[in-house]
Amino acid sequence: MAKQRKNKVRWQAVVLLIAIGLVALYAGARVVYGRLGAPVTVAQDTTVTVPAGSSTVEIADQLAEAGLIRDARFFRSYAKDSGIDSQLKAGVYQFEAGQWSVKEIGELMTSGGNVETDVSITVPEGLKVSQIARIFADAGVADYDAFLDYCENGAFPYDYLPQPGAVPEPGNRLEGFLFPDTYKIDPAWTEQQIVDMLLSQFDKTWEENQFQARAEEMGKSVYDIVIMASLVEKEAVIESDRALIAGVFYNRLARGMSLQSCATIQFLYDEPKPQLLNSDLTVESPYNTYKYSGLPPAPIASPGLASLQAALYPEDSEYLYFRARTDGSHRFSVTLEEHNNKQPGDQ
Numbered sequence: 001m002a003k004q005r006k007n008k009v010r011w012q013a014v015v016l017l018i019a020i021g022l023v024a025l026y027a028g029a030r031v032v033y034g035r036l037g038a039p040v041t042v043a044q045d046t047t048v049t050v051p052a053g054s055s056t057v058e059i060a061d062q063l064a065e066a067g068l069i070r071d072a073r074f075f076r077s078y079a080k081d082s083g084i085d086s087q088l089k090a091g092v093y094q095f096e097a098g099q100w101s102v103k104e105i106g107e108l109m110t111s112g113g114n115v116e117t118d119v120s121i122t123v124p125e126g127l128k129v130s131q132i133a134r135i136f137a138d139a140g141v142a143d144y145d146a147f148l149d150y151c152e153n154g155a156f157p158y159d160y161l162p163q164p165g166a167v168p169e170p171g172n173r174l175e176g177f178l179f180p181d182t183y184k185i186d187p188a189w190t191e192q193q194i195v196d197m198l199l200s201q202f203d204k205t206w207e208e209n210q211f212q213a214r215a216e217e218m219g220k221s222v223y224d225i226v227i228m229a230s231l232v233e234k235e236a237v238i239e240s241d242r243a244l245i246a247g248v249f250y251n252r253l254a255r256g257m258s259l260q261s262c263a264t265i266q267f268l269y270d271e272p273k274p275q276l277l278n279s280d281l282t283v284e285s286p287y288n289t290y291k292y293s294g295l296p297p298a299p300i301a302s303p304g305l306a307s308l309q310a311a312l313y314p315e316d317s318e319y320l321y322f323r324a325r326t327d328g329s330h331r332f333s334v335t336l337e338e339h340n341n342k343q344p345g346d347q
Contacts, residue, residue, distance in 0.1 A: 176299025
């Protein structure tokens with residue numbers, strides 16, 4: 001019996017020692033945990049850029065390297081325990097100078113970034129698809145060739161667009177439909193996303209202004225209206241001339257006259273000529289409205305809202321001709337004789 005009591009005491013002592021050890025270990029772990037999880041004081045504003053596809057391990061390493069957390073392994077453990085490890089997002093994060101807790105950092109890292117990275121890009125009225133592609137390429141948010149290729153060969157949900165290869169050179173399938181506006185572009189976007197946004201803006205503008213009903217009233221297709229609007233965009237300089245110019249073109253079409261628009265000749269050149277020669281007016285191209293009657297086979301530029309409105313609501317007149325003045329306005333005439341009678345200020 002005495003021996004059994006000694007063994008019992010011995011085991012109780014062992015258990016007590018183990019318990020004391022566990023308590024000490026737990027206390028030590030709490031100390032370490034508290035130290036590693038203590039807020040960090042950031043001396044100055046610090047920016048961290050997390051690339052797309054970054055893992056929790058990579059994000060934790062970035063934060064540790066930037067001095068925002070004390071230990072990468074601790075942050076990984078915290079992210080897993082708190083359930084945010086699958087919610088950490090790529091983006092640009094700015095941490096202002098001051099104290100940051102692990103919890104605050106973790107919550108911010110699930111937001112997708114707190115720094116504006118979008119690029120503001122303006123597409124002016126009257127540009128060709130190739131010129132628009134160059135704007136985005138020069139801004140560093142698109143590849144020029146990939147942009148043009150998608151414009152020509154992409155799959156788009158708009159039945160008014162021609163099929164790939166249907167537009168004669170030098171035109172592009174989306175000529176006239178990349179709507180002029182100012183856009184916020186995420187540098188991470190693809191060429192497809194950029195083009196889709198420009199197309200969507202055209203479609204939205206068309207729908208919101210109820211242009212379809214007016215086009216049907218005129219017996220015109222969306223494509224014909226955009227072609228006419230593109231001519232107006234390239235010919236008009238001042239606002240008050242747009243509807244009159246559209247009216248002149250419609251009058252000439254109604255009489256079977258060729259449009260004789262210099263803008264359709266300029267479309268054939270990479271850079272506009274300061275002055276067209278008589279030889280330019282005889283160049284062989286379906287876009288040459290001096291040689292071929294009717295509308296050109298495709299738009300020659302992207303028209304803005306004002307030119308679309310002019311094409312849909314032309315000003316009624318008897319004019320068949322217009323001549324540019326040096327101030328950018330136009331003089332309108334009913335007869336060829338009046339048109340050829342050059343006045344002061346005419347070009």
